[in-house]
Amino acid sequence: SQTIHQWPATLVQPVGSPLSLECTVEGTSNPNLYWYRQAAGRGLQLLFYSVGIGQISSEVPQNLSASRPQDRQFILSSKKLLLSDSGFYLCAWKILNRRNTEAFFGQGTRLTVV
């Protein structure tokens, strides 16, 4: 069966520090991968999505970046965090080119920038 791992679960980082959140998927190959951010009490904002290794589509220009070094690995990074980067980050995967299947989400990372 397929599983998605996202870590860490919680993170407190000072302003200006770097960030690296990792997401890995098991039990499937060539998935679509997504990074979302959810501000407190708000909706999900799509940050990045990827349809293959090295292929990243950015939805919102900001100081975050994403990389997909392996088929089932998706990394969210920042060189210098801002206070506004605080939020709940969710990674998700979906079967490529199958519109009638849902996205499966990781447990999320709650990031607090102080």
Added chain:
Amino acid sequence: AQKITQTQPGMFVQEKEAVTLDCTYDTSDPSYGLFWYKQPSSGEMIFLIYQGSYDQQNATEGRYSLNFQKARKSANLVISASQLGDSAMYFCAMGLSNFGNEKLTFGTGTRLTIIP
């Protein structure tokens, strides 16, 4: 560009009553999928129901049904016989599937509170 709109930021419903959560969407792509997710206070995202743009019948999954009105571009979620455990955030989402370029966009959500 695709867009999902949920106009109800919050709703309060008496236990055992039915509830309708609104969702409208906008896309020029003829092929798309509509999803509803539930997010309890724990933060996990729970898939509830799916409707394809070419599906002739409205989707149903247990107490959940999707009132799909394609001409109006609406995909409202109906929860029958609401329960206290239904209290959560509910998100509507749309996925497009142009080969090799699949986006999945969410609305801003509706916070549903079930009153005993």
